Amino acid sequence: MKIDRPARPERATLPVEDAGRDRQTKADKTRARLIQVAKRLVQEDGSDRVTLRRIAAGAKMKAGSIYYHFDSRDEIIRAVLESGVGGARMAVMQAIDEAGPASSPLDRLRAALRAHLAYTLQEHFSSRLKAIRRLPKRLRDHHMKQERAYAAIFADLLAEAQKKGLLRSGFNLSVVRMLSMGALTWVAEWYSPDGPLSPDDVADELMRLLAGGIVEPGASPIG
Amino acid sequence: MKIDRPARPERATLPVEDAGRDRQTKADKTRARLIQVAKRLVQEDGSDRVTLRRIAAGAKMKAGSIYYHFDSRDEIIRAVLESGVGGARMAVMQAIDEAGPASSPLDRLRAALRAHLAYTLQEHFSSRLKAIRRLPKRLRDHHMKQERAYAAIFADLLAEAQKKGLLRSGFNLSVVRMLSMGALTWVAEWYSPDGPLSPDDVADELMRLLAGGIVEPGASPIG
DNA sequence: TACACTTCCTAACAATTGTTAGATTTGACG
């Protein structure tokens, strides 16, 4: 369908979110707006189902005009993914920073889990976008890189806690981390803002689980 | 695009999987084969991306012929969903039965979690299909019914354990259940059969987590 | 004013989709 690409307005793929201080000015805002609209649509309906014409409509443009800002549909989706994981990363790291370096790794972990879940539910991201295998392969690689960096945050917290002797032995922390992240990622599929639970409640419930389990000590020694 | 439906070969929507004993005979097999092919395709690429022409090709037919067996594409997807959740349900219930009624609820829970994960990884279902919100609304309702019945299995096990005094108090078992199921559901996104871990290993790790948590007793009392 | 550059639109294209009507094949039974 497409074979070659002719000359096109060059446009450095800048971080989109934090536009530093040297404002490239003017309607790079349009680019940001397009990403924002695409983001919302992807959140609502999944990365498939999102068409260029719907994005354009949401940004009060016509579909063809998008190609002035992006080279292809894939690049919009990539930008959306980037914005999503990047945002979560920043939110989590900020939460960790706010806990302070003197805090316990477990407290920082709780803060991180809270931030992660809050962002996930607010932006409704993980459940829709992290289904990486569903993405066309071309988008997968770049996205998984970011995903790994994000996962490393939590891995570091767990490793730190272990190093300080706060954790029981016999656990595969990598598995524990992925189980935990999966549990939180999946929250978006069942959580209702109208219910009695706040996102922090859910995160804390997981943290309690990690802390001591649900089983009464003494009952059924497993593992 | 479509407004009305003319007469069409009637075909009772039979359970598809267990064809009882009164074999409606003959190429209802074709229907089953179509579902099977669709199932595989959905597993591989997600319920979008699966086209009638690909299903037909996989079943060595032409796209138009599918309409002899199904009224629409939606009905194929629905059949696939039904087959998926139904299969998981049967696998889990069988695992529970095999544990025996004399077993501890926690042992039955472990068996159920194992069976759930095994089915999930084998059929690669949850990660692809349970993203219910992504489904067109018409398919959602019926599927969520089945999903609720499936979730009830695990809810019952937890409730039973609680009734027998095996669980610590202060937990929202509903949340715990959904966190746990989410954790397992998400395994399909990161699990690799080539790695050192078996599905049962992962399920057991979660069970250990539920049992006693990862935190050394005495460190950082949370909640 | 005119010029040049940026931004967007119009109008189409080729491809693919779900779907359908009608013809054709298959297979069992007389």
Add this chain to the structure above:
DNA sequence: CGTCAAATCTAACAATTGTTAGGAAGTGTA
């Protein structure tokens, strides 16, 4: 064999998709 229904195919349809070429506005500079 012939007959009739079941099962599949052929060939198209309307709609929608990503994409593109070329033109039309907008916006500032000389």
